[in-house]
Amino acid sequence: MDSFVLQKGIVLIEINGVFLLVADQEGRKYCNYIKVINETGAFIWNQLKDHRSLDEIVSNIQDEYEILDSYHIRKDVNAFIQLLKEGNYIA
Amino acid sequence: MARNYYQLVCADLPIAYQFIYQDTIQYFKGYIVESDDIAQINISLTNAYLEDNRWLVNADEKSESFLEFQALMLKTGNSLLSHNRALFHGVALLWNNYAWLITAPSGTGKTTQLRHWKRLLKKDVTIINGDKPALECKDDGTVWVYSSPWRGKEKYGHPNIKAKLGGIIILEQAKYNDMKPLAAEDAVIPLYVEFVSMPETTEQIENQAEILRSVLKSVPVWKLKNLGDEDSAILAINTLKTYYGWNNG
Known part of the structure; x- marks a missing residue:
């Protein structure tokens, strides 16, 4: 089962509907200070934080947003996870 | 010693x-x-x-x-x-008993705007701080602006002035002058990056977010696209006067 380890020192904050990943002193050793993500990205981030697997994340997005098409969700989640890996947000 | x-x-x-x-x-x-x-x-x-x-x-x-x-x-x-306080990158002015923050990335014309306001409003405007004023979010939901020792190279500002925040103007260089209200969600990023901080802990990050939420709840924000000329300052002053109904004052 695939699982992901998030970088330490990264905080997800929401201000007036804007979602930001903000790095503290420890997190800035590996990641940019601020990264803007969208609401779905924030949902996925929280799923990763709760140690959900890819299958669980896809299933939970289907439930949360009432979407039937799991193929495209899986593709989008993979793309977001790849983005996080490239930014060192996933260790 | x-x-x-x-x-x-x-x-x-x-x-x-x-x-x-x-x-x-x-x-x-x-x-x-x-x-x-x-x-x-x-x-x-x-x-x-x-x-x-x-x-x-x-x-x-x-x-x-x-x-x-x-x-x-x-x-x-x-x-x-x-x-519940922060240092913020911008110019803070006192005018009509309220503090006004003019903010933008360095080199975008904050000090030029400040000089226009001073020339146009003369003694009616006082510079609270020319570079890094301090903000305080009070329990009653108001935001107050103070000076700080970090006043920029021109050292504009006075130690003992404080005022309730009236509004924030975000400057953007343009080939024309235009001032419009900015929705809170559109103001989040341009204001967040102007906090003078590099939070060391999760608590500091969350506190900074809470301060910005309070600021956005407390006062309106405008975007001033401008040429950097005196007309842009006149536009800003008249826009605020109209918004607050001070045209007859």
Whole structure:
């Protein structure tokens, strides 16, 4: 089962509907200070934080947003996870 | 032995500083107080912290005390976050009993705008701080603006002025002048990046977010696309007058 380890020192904050990943002193050793993500990205981030697997994340997005098409969700989640890996947000 | 321990009041909060370099005190003139109040924040730096933050000064900067002054700004900005306060990058003006923040990335024309306002409004406007004013979010939902020792190279500002925040103007260079209200969600990023801080902890990050939420809840924000000319300042002043119904005053 695939699982992901998030970088330490990264905080997800929401201000007036804007979602930001903000790095503290420890997190800035590996990641940019601020990264803007969208609401779905924030949902996925929280799923990763709760140690959900890819299958669980896809299933939970289907439930949360009432979407039937799991193929495209899986593709989008993979793309977001790849983005996080490239930014060192996933260790 | 020369003294290197001083206290100042920033945003109504007593802060104690212990300097590495004795001549760092020169940058705090007018802000040091002789007080028996117990400091709410104690700040001292290490040489390692100075080295880590050398990016705060130009590469050709020779003065280590100026580096310490700038590094103290960052440390102060971080520390204030735990007290519902923050240092903010922008110009703070007092006009019609309210404080107005004009903010933008460096080199975008804040000081030019400030000079236009001063020329147009003369004694009706007072500069609270020309570069890094302090903000305080009070329990009643209001946001107050204070000066700080970090006033920019022109050293505009007065230590003892504070006022309730009336609104924020975000400057953007353009080939025309136009001023429009900005939705709160569109103001989040341009304002977030102007906080003078590099939060060290999760708590500081969350506190900074809460301060920005309070600011956005408390006052309107405008975007002023401008040429940097006097007409842009006239447009800004007239827009605020209309918004607050001060046209007849």
